[in-house]
Amino acid sequence: MPQDHNWLIPLYGKRFIWTNKQYSPLLERLDWFFTSQSWTNTFPNTSISTLTMETSDHVPCLISISTVIPKGRVFRFENYLMEHEHFMSIVQHGWSLPTFQTNATKIITAKFKNLRRVIKSWQSQLSSLKANIADVKLILSFLGVLEEFRDLTLMKWNFKASLEKKLTSLLRQQKVYWK
Template identity: 40%
Template sequence: MEHSQFLPLVESIWTQSIHYADAAKRINAKMKVLRKHLKSWAKTLSNIKTDIADINALVAMMDTIENSRNLSDIESSFRDRLKNHLTHLLKQQKLYWQQRSKIKWVTLGSDNSKFFQSLATVQKRSNNIASLQTSDGSIVSTHEEKASLIHTAFKDRLGQTEPCSIPPDLLNLIVPHHDLSCLEVSFTHEEIDNIIKALPSNKSPGPDGFNIDFIKKCWHIIKMDFYDLCNQFFDGTLCLQSINNSFITLIPKKASALSVNDYRPISLLSCTIKLLTKLLANRLQAQGLQADIDSLKAELGLPFALEIIILASWAIWTTRNDWIFKRIVPSLYSCRKRFKEELKWLVHRAKRKAYHNMEGWVQAFA
């Protein structure tokens, strides 16, 4: 992204006309086209390592000439330009290894040495799961066997849903806020800009192939499409299917991971979904609801109280949206029903150490 041709290329591709009225589909289509062109453009770039070696040789030659005579103004200026270009290439090389390695030392600004480059290469190779150990101790190494083993393991971990009921006084624990009209105000450009600035950088890309660093770097080019995205999301006319997907990847819990239980799954979301969820979260925090959430957690007295609060808020929010966009009359019954449906899945997604406590809490409803 630090290349001089990067931003002009992004602007030329992004400003091309895409005939989608829906902002989510339009952004998704533009990212697909841009990703294709960036891959082709990257193949035309010269090798950074070779360029650095050539420039170092030229600078050394100029230094040797200077030892025998004074450099002319043109030669001195030429050497200064070589050194400036060398600094720029070294910065690009460091960013390359930083993106490839995700090593703490590089993130903190340590020297871009061969030692860290070799660690990054080893780490990239270790991202591939070569083999897995089954429960009986046997080893599987083919793609079909590994896929079947992972699918079976997580299917057993999720389990099956069971009917449960909800305590009648749960919703009474929520402190009512009588004036929440500010939550229904349209998103402003300044609000969206501040969210983009606050999002963390140096994160792995999602299904769209782009991370927050790209969004920040090219924000002046792509921001109008994202403004439309947020406005359509607020109006309830946005089709989220084109962007509401994620990559589930397995992260090893320890150095020598062997079985499926030695890995934990994480979900990589697209930048567009991250922006929308952060907008909603900031709206709630701005209303001073954090104190109420802490109070509700204390009332529940459960290690998974926050998950219950999130599910209850989601049930209320979707019931409200049905009334606004579908004219479905809201009721406490429909809100509780949605909450109960998601709560059943919550229990089976719990970690093993918290499963029994959550299962007992759910069964206590009846």
């Protein structure tokens, strides 16, 4: 069995992480951080950084663990999507895509994979719900100020009414999202 050697993890920040807190202080590096080769191979960007010493005679250290190994983004279905006006047509499209399978289990699995892919793609193209709400409120606010100085034209009044309906829909989606 190969022997796993210890590897020193680099420390960033202060050189010394202990003090005796005396006038003309004694400063030491008492703590050292080691890892194994298998850890270093899995998490090559592991590092230690110093934080601010507050009450203790030791400087607290923060271990950061990261890797450059790419990870796929997890698909999370958000309930507010069901409130979107195009949701059912997106679901119907994703479910009706061909699967080229013969086994019933493989067919249903392929259909769910297609549906996930289609909804994920559609979801990434949707604007942020928070940004949409803010934009609609801003335009309604502008129209409200405009209305204080003069009557709105029929076209602007209809536009304002449709924006109010849109805001109601967006706020309903936000409520579902937060539930």
